[in-house]
Amino acid sequence: MSPEARAAKAATMRRYRARRRGELPPWVPPAPIARDPVAWMVPVTNEDGSICLEWTRATNRDGYAVMRWRGRVRIVSRVVLELALGRSLAPGMKACHTCDNRPCCYRGHLFEGTHEDNMADMASKGRGHWQRAADPRSPTEQAADRSYRR
């Protein structure tokens, strides 16, 4: 045992004996870590002034928020939508973002829809890749921007 470890153990034992003698307040276990996923979201103001709730923890390689939920790794926006609807999403249905912000998990920005609904929503906002002005940057420069990992 190193001298530092010996000193740390001696200090722990001194506190232990002091508590036994009533000279220190009893040890209180730390508060449990929040299990409410909302604790892991932060409000972020978009360019248009709207506010997204962005996930601060893990994202998958596509940039969507993920967490372990009831023993499985799930996409958080799907879990949020399922909790709000009180049922699982129908087969083939997606949790679509009206804000097009992949790490966003705000209920007001999510709707259950098909891939076609999502494409129509995107086109209605003029956000389809075919609707944007051509990017003058090289593909390498564009790829550097496309990383959603934070």
Ligand SMILES: [Zn+2]
């Ligand atoms: Zn959003």
